[in-house]
Amino acid sequence: MAEFLQFLISGLTVGAVYALVALGFTLVYNASGVVNFAQGEFVMLGGMVTVFASAAGVPLPLAALIAICAAVVIGLLLHRFAIEPARGASAVTLIIITIGASILLRGLAAIVFDKQFHKLPAFTGDTPVDVLGAAVQPQSFWVLGGTAVVVLALYVFLEHTITGKAVLATAANRLAARLVGINTSTIMALAFGGSAAIGAIAGILVTPITLTSYDVGTLLALKGFAAAMLGGMGNPVGAVVGGLLLGLLEAFGAGYISSTYKDAFAFVVILIVLFAAPQGLFGRRVVERV
């Protein structure tokens, strides 16, 4: 039982980060139809900016705020100078642009910061908490709680504010949204800024556990993308469930099957799911708009 709980919590913690990355993918995908592969770089920025700001003597909460703002600014710049000018281009072209942006951000981070690994102190100490026999880092609760808050805030925003509904409307049908007076370009900028903020929050929450460096974004983007696909691209609930599920698959795969094949195990399960339900677990069926 203790063993099971240990795997469960470790899986949920890692999964929560995947979920936040997947959520970032979802937000941008909904607003613009673009899969933003620079999403992982926002996670990296969140961690790295916080590390360097707090190393410069800024208190941790303020450093975290600076990191989120920096990520948002970069997200907006990315939208303004890379996505917006290519507005008429096909989705594939836009995806290629985001891959280029991700390489650029990684290179800049290597020059502006450095190529070393960095750590951040845990928010509330390192003494493990005993949960029915499983040793849990207090930071895990921060990650899980932080993810819950972000998901909840996003839900309230999308369902209960006019701007949020405008995002949903743009996601549903961009042309119709524009016809009823929604500035879809602003909405897209908002989505990029929002997804950058979510990514940065994920990076700040998880850095005390996983450490960070200029190139942590690549793998996180890949895992987050897999999670988003598993849950159903474009569905926020799916993104969260997909992320948590991927984390759990990895932890239980490593714990009960084989640590050598844990990634393979997780991806085989994803392939089987997508084979049975090509739209993902919560994916909406594609309706051809005529």
Next chain:
Amino acid sequence: MKSKTALKSLLVAGVMAFGVSQGALAQGTVKIGSVLSVTGPSSFLGEPEDKTLRLYVDKINAAGGVAGKKIELVIYDDGGDANKARTFATRLIEDDEVIAMVGGTTTGSTMAMIPVFEEAKVPFISLAGAIEVIDPLRKFVFKTPHTDKMACEKIFEDLKKRNLTKIGMISGTDGFGASMRAQCVKVAPNYGMEILIDENYGPRDSDMTAQLTKIKNTAGVQAVVNPGFGQGPAIVTRNYAQLGMTGIPFYQSHGVASKSFIDLAGAAAEGVRLPAAALLVGDKLPESDPQKKVVTEYKQAYEGATKQPVSTFGGHAYDGLFILVEAMKRANSTDPQKIRDEIEKTKGFVGTGGIVNMSATDHLGLDLSAFRMLEIKGGDWNLVAAGS
């Protein structure tokens, strides 16, 4: 980005080649070649090697050179690409006509260059880690860094002293971790070690509690060994403390022998043991230690010239260069064949990596005394006294 770096290195190579053809006109010089990964993913290895070679060749020349001849150093940057390394190796032999080579940052580039030097019969002192470089033995190929097999043996030797024979392993699946794991599994029976559980993690994984929980729940595990490199071992060490496993002795490898490991793992690193070169603990060595003088002098010279902390990788280049220089002095000749014979006769050479005693069957010449067993205490390295 990539093509730009390539262009840059080409430019640098071109400028260097130009400089070389100028210098070749000068009388009484000998050429020593080097191909290093100064840029690219292995730059953390190649950069200190490059700086060390340049620093010490200047020093040697300022002191009058070797046997009355100035050394001319020809360095090419392969950017971590084995194909490029081979091209540069051919260029060193055919165009630059070097009498010997000290270089080959990675095992990949070294293996690609070996045939060129073997065929040309020019001695090649490699700076790469893997044992494949000198095993099987090749007539013209030598190396200076310790092998991962020796690290395993050093760890097992220490375990045996503590009467711990049942171990668990958790290894990174990157090149370093996988290779060392294989060597450890191979030599374990020689030391009566029994590997009860053998776990792995990906080099980019961020949580290893699942694997460690399995090890923790395996009955009879007396110690855990973690061959790995980069941030992985730091996370393993933190998870190890998180799961309250610190009662079980924990061994890291020489792959994490840098201050950043202690920094990243934090308090969790307390009590962790690892084998490492004397260079890391130069200031802690007793005065009687034969390596004390060499490592403190190298550390001072390197840190003074580059303003960067010393690394064992630069030390390998130092050892390679001086093994070659001393062989050249003994041979009193610039004939590659004679130099090769003298390199093979290197005896009692005190380098940063250990005391080198080469022979016709051993082109590395280090024994286990080259590694020091360290324990992390109070956030710093401490030498483990023999027998404790």
